[in-house]
Amino acid sequence: MTRATRKSTIYDIARLSGASPSTVSAALGENWRKRRIAEATVETIRRIATEQGYSTNMQARGLRKARSGLVGMVIPLHDNRFFSSMSQSFEALARDRGQVPVIASSMRDPTEERRIVETLISYAVDYLFIAGATDPEAVTAMCRAADLRHVFVDLPGRGAPSVVSDNYKGAYDLTQRLLADRTISGQTPRDRIYFIGGDDTDYASACRIAAFRDVLANAGQPVLPEQIIACGYAPRSATREIAALCDRLGSLPSGMFVNSLTAFEGVLGHLSSLPLEAFRSSVIGCYDYDPFAAYLQFPVHMVRQDAHGLIREAYRMIEEDPYDLVLTMVEPEQIAPRTYYDSPFSDRG
């Protein structure tokens, strides 16, 4: 209710303490020893600053020092398990370093991405992390012009260090597990394993598709074009595609490699109309992990990407000297099904 008074500045503290603004600045900072300020003076100034509720005006400091203390990160979406885990890790690591994280989402739109990068540059962020870049070249060009250190995460760029999930390995292992499961269950595969969801022009999906192809080719089951249904990330389109597929096949396919949680959500939207028996002869895997998806009434093989590891590596890269254009891989983790048919809820782990 009390009318707010203007925020106090070093000039106010200077007046109150009888010292000069530059002394106040030094006393409140780290380097008062080098500036030969007496310890007693420092203490007085700090006491007064606390009493006055002083806090540094970061805009002024940033202007003067040409560094803001902000670190930027661009992610495709906030509303996504994988990316929001990255946000959480990023925030923790940034705070450890006394930096302030600014996280923006691009909605996978190159135009929006460029606008965001430009904005972050305007605010003089000290570093920039770009996850799932849609146009790495453009980002690098802008960062170069602004002399800004940046790292690509999850999707590599050629102009800066990159840290990515080992999508090939994750998908390779997942596909092998699907094949093995199909074999163990002693069935004659009545048809092929399908790859569903994602966008085959996006880097991660392309790696996974390559691994999927390789495993099946090695197993003597070369992949036909129709087995790759890269229908995007929207649940709705996955529902449509899986329905159409089941229609064509007359049943569930004998195996599904679902490329994202959102696609899996869409797949479930169709699967929910089928009797449980229909799943007995189908093996299902999903790239990405969700704790609830692990408890469905049929087994689901999942892959959990190491969001924290990615960000940790990315920070290492960006702080390293020299700042090399290397590509670092971080391994994802395979998660065995939590449930199985006959004792639907019995833990195998």
Added chain:
Amino acid sequence: MTRATRKSTIYDIARLSGASPSTVSAALGENWRKRRIAEATVETIRRIATEQGYSTNMQARGLRKARSGLVGMVIPLHDNRFFSSMSQSFEALARDRGQVPVIASSMRDPTEERRIVETLISYAVDYLFIAGATDPEAVTAMCRAADLRHVFVDLPGRGAPSVVSDNYKGAYDLTQRLLADRTISGQTPRDRIYFIGGDDTDYASACRIAAFRDVLANAGQPVLPEQIIACGYAPRSATREIAALCDRLGSLPSGMFVNSLTAFEGVLGHLSSLPLEAFRSSVIGCYDYDPFAAYLQFPVHMVRQDAHGLIREAYRMIEEDPYDLVLTMVEPEQIAPRTYYDSPFSDRG
């Protein structure tokens, strides 16, 4: 690879265009008409600025105008469906207004929360949104001192407008649905409905517990203390509590009101060791929504909070004049089970 040149400023543009810095500033801004800059001059200046890749130094502008163009939001966690939806909405609305959102997570720690607010104030954010505040009074005090407009979201504060989910109504309806389901299934409730998860000192949980009590009391089943198991948000502790409960009862309770997704995840951790039959005589509800949790092999009643609606209202409040200390409620949505026992995957909706 080209060595980065210093970012260009209005002084560079001024030199190149033969105009003065103030003319350049006006020409690049909105108010060149008021400042009577000739249209031709504006065009020349803008052309040169584009050629030079000029972008405003927001630190300098912020320093001069005492506004940064940043808007802050504090959330407990990034890694959470509800809060990350809020982030997504917040970002969209902020961008619509040409502002830059800065989202920070407090980990539900009052000390961290204060530190974050202080930091955001240092960066001169124009508005502050605080979701799930742990110490609203302290936040208000700091914002008052800095003359900063703020809004509380999801958890109300007395010193600023607040927008909250109607937790009472959401929990009231959910509890009623649980009761009704138990009645429909024609069973004699062998025991009581339990409330599991959350923290009874936190505002949302308290509202929900109150509704839970009221519904049961109205139904002639007054709630005993042991029915409220507010064991926090960690999956692990929910697992432990539900296991202990089942042990005491000798079976699953006849009904469970699970207060958060993380608690539900923990509950599932125990439930996964039970045969499906055990669920037939138990009704289960979860406050908060997850698409995969909706497809488990037993019916789950869920509540979906309107994250977007909350943020939309919060923005309305903060931009409104006068800036009133009102409390706005936003209704959550009840989500019917997607699955049912006998045709485990058949849609009832």
Added chain:
DNA sequence: AACATCTGCACAATCGATGCAGCAAGTAGA
């Protein structure tokens, strides 16, 4: 022709923090 008005722009102060250069007073060494 004398005066008023308008147009288009430049000047200079300002926002708050920082850091270099320098100055007065004190201490030490010769």
Added chain:
DNA sequence: TCTACTTGCTGCATCGATTGTGCAGATGTT
């Protein structure tokens, strides 16, 4: 006593954009 340092602090310019004020020159008015 005089130079040579050291200590503790102040003054001033600076970062880049904004904005109130002012000033020529052009145009209009009587």
